[in-house]
Amino acid sequence: NDVILRVRDLRVSFSTYAGRVEAVRGVSFDLRRGETLAIVGESGSGKSVTAKSLMRLLPEANSTIEGGEALFDGKDLLKLPERQMRGIRGRRISMIFQDPMTSLNPTMKVGRQIAESLKRHLGLSGRAARERAVELLRMVGIPRPEARVDQYPHQFSGGMRQRVVIAIALACDPDVLIADEPTTALDVTIQAQILQLLRDLQERRGLSVILITHDLGVVAEVSHRVAVMYAGKVVETGTVHEIFRDPKHPYTWGLLTSVPLPTLDRSRELVPISGSPPNLLHPPQGCPFTARCPHAMKICAMEMPEYTVFSDEHRAACWLHHELAPKVRPPAQVGG
Ligand code: SF4
Ligand code: MG
Numbered sequence: 001n002d003v004i005l006r007v008r009d010l011r012v013s014f015s016t017y018a019g020r021v022e023a024v025r026g027v028s029f030d031l032r033r034g035e036t037l038a039i040v041g042e043s044g045s046g047k048s049v050t051a052k053s054l055m056r057l058l059p060e061a062n063s064t065i066e067g068g069e070a071l072f073d074g075k076d077l078l079k080l081p082e083r084q085m086r087g088i089r090g091r092r093i094s095m096i097f098q099d100p101m102t103s104l105n106p107t108m109k110v111g112r113q114i115a116e117s118l119k120r121h122l123g124l125s126g127r128a129a130r131e132r133a134v135e136l137l138r139m140v141g142i143p144r145p146e147a148r149v150d151q152y153p154h155q156f157s158g159g160m161r162q163r164v165v166i167a168i169a170l171a172c173d174p175d176v177l178i179a180d181e182p183t184t185a186l187d188v189t190i191q192a193q194i195l196q197l198l199r200d201l202q203e204r205r206g207l208s209v210i211l212i213t214h215d216l217g218v219v220a221e222v223s224h225r226v227a228v229m230y231a232g233k234v235v236e237t238g239t240v241h242e243i244f245r246d247p248k249h250p251y252t253w254g255l256l257t258s259v260p261l262p263t264l265d266r267s268r269e270l271v272p273i274s275g276s277p278p279n280l281l282h283p284p285q286g287c288p289f290t291a292r293c294p295h296a297m298k299i300c301a302m303e304m305p306e307y308t309v310f311s312d313e314h315r316a317a318c319w320l321h322h323e324l325a326p327k328v329r330p331p332a333q334v335g336g
Contacts, residue, residue, distance in 0.1 A: 004175060004208050005031040005054070005093075010068035010078075012046075012053050021280045023049045025232035026068070031176065036202055036209040038219040038240075040255065041229035044277055047212045050229075051178050053078065055095050056085050072176075091121040094169035098181040100161040103168070104153040110137070110164050111149030114171050121172045136167040141197055159190035163197065170201065177202075180212040195221050217261055220244060225313060228252050231277050231288035233304075238314035248308070248316035251289045253330045268333040287319065295320060295328050 012024040024046040031037050039047045052058045054070050054077055070077040072093065077085070089095075097103055105113055114136055115129035124132060130149065137145035140163040153161055162182065169177060179198065183191035199222045202209050211223055219226055219240065226243040228236040228251065236249040244261075247253055254273035275292040278284050286301040287293070293300065300319050308321035320328050 002032050003030045004033045004072065005210075006069075006071040007031075007050075007054070008069050008071075010050060010053060010070065011066040012049050012058065013064050013066050015062050015064070016281070019281050022283050023232055023280060024053070025280075025283060027229070027232070027234050028068075029227050029234060029237065031208050031210060032225075033175075033208055034202070034206045035224040036199070036211055036222055038211045038213060038223035038226045039229055040213055040216060040219055040226055042214055042277060044280075045229040046232040047229050048180050051095065051180055051210065051212055055089055055093065055178065056080075056082070057089075057095070087121075090117060090169075090174070091172045092174050093176040093178065094172075094174040095178040095180065096162075096165050096169050096182050098184045100158065100165045100185075101153065103165045104161065106153050109150050109152055110156070113164075114149075114168050117168055117171045132171070133167075136171055137164070139170070139201075140164070140167045141193075142167075157190075158186055159193060162186065162190075162194055166194075166197065166201070170205070170207075173205070174207075176208045176210070178210045178212070181214070182211070183218060184213070184215070191218070192221075198222060216255055216259055220261060228255065231283070232280055233288060233317070235289070235318070236314075236316040238311070238316075242311065242314040246310075246314075247330060247334060248310060248314070248321065249289075249318050250293045250295055250320070252316070253334050254292070257331050257333045271331070271333075287317070297325065 008028045010024055010027040014021045014023055027050055041047055053065055065078050111130060111133040114133040118124040118129045118132055134145045134149050137148055142148050142160060142163050156164060183194050186194060195218060201207055213219060223240050225239050227234045230251050236252050243252060247256060257271045258273055273292060278288050284290060286303050287305055290296045290300045297319055305317045305319045307315040307317050309315045319325055
């Protein structure tokens with residue numbers, strides 16, 4: 001079986017002063033061994049909440065996993081006791097975040113921070129842990145790792161700090177790395193270097209990666225498959241090629257026409273998606289994109305469309321693919 005993580009019908013809600021917010025509304029996807037799966041969408045689409053529920057890192061006070069399953073190694077991550085979860089988090093599945101400073105302890109030398117993880121999970125300590133820390137810093141492309149291992153986080157640049165975070169995340173040789181907007185806080189040239197590093201590591205170590213991003217440019221660079229999220233749902237999935245060359249969902253069309261992409265014609269006109277996502281305090285019963293969709297029909301507001309299957313990998317939830325719907329072509333800037 002080449003599926004390492006199978007997520008089915010994940011539903012997560014938050015209680016707020018105003019009521020219950022349905023942040024994730026039935027998300028399903030598979031992560032295959034050795035692939036990078038990108039989860040793409042605007043902020044608030046439920047990408048990070050999805051990732052955090054898999055790691056069981058949601059705030060206990062106000063969040064609830066309402067249902068679904070996340071099978072990893074025969075176990076449902078959503079139901080594991082916290083004690084067993086601790087043996088998985090950071091050991092079998094690691095997560096990195098947008099701002100490296102949130103994952104680093106500013107008062108501790110980076111070598112010791114890596115060693116802590118090695119000690120906790122693998123029982124390494126002393127010289128072995130230090131040697132492994134140096135080796136990890138070298139692996140993530142930090143020059144002079146023998147000297148850098150004894151420095152503090154503030155002595156590293158933003159990009160180098162994210163490399164340290166990646167070293168810590170990979171210290172115990174996990175099977176899965178979840179990277180939540182790992183390059184968003186970095187400037188463009190550094191972004192490219194970190195993405196290149198993630199791709200190298202993924203290939204060299206056969207790592208399975210979930211890359212969470214709002215940036216389709218990032219997706220094109222490093223992923224194999226893409227899941228597009230909108231308002232707590234996955235509205236389209238496909239290979240990178242399918243999503244970029246033959247997208248089927250109007251929201252995906254909107255994403256593709258609203259940002260500059262290295263893979264598409266640079267001279268094309270960019271058109272932002274007007275309007276804003278629905279309030280998930282009162283989720284729409286039909287297609288969540290209805291209010292912003294230039295092609296919305298009467299049924300769209302009334303009923304959520306099923307997925308139409310276009311290939312082994314490619315499916316989209318949109319009424320336009322119903323046999324009785326009018327034929328609509330994607331905007332000219334998309335596909336080709
Ligand atoms: Fe637009 Fe209707 Fe398709 Fe939703 S289902 S994306 S509103 S056409
Ligand atoms: Mg987020």
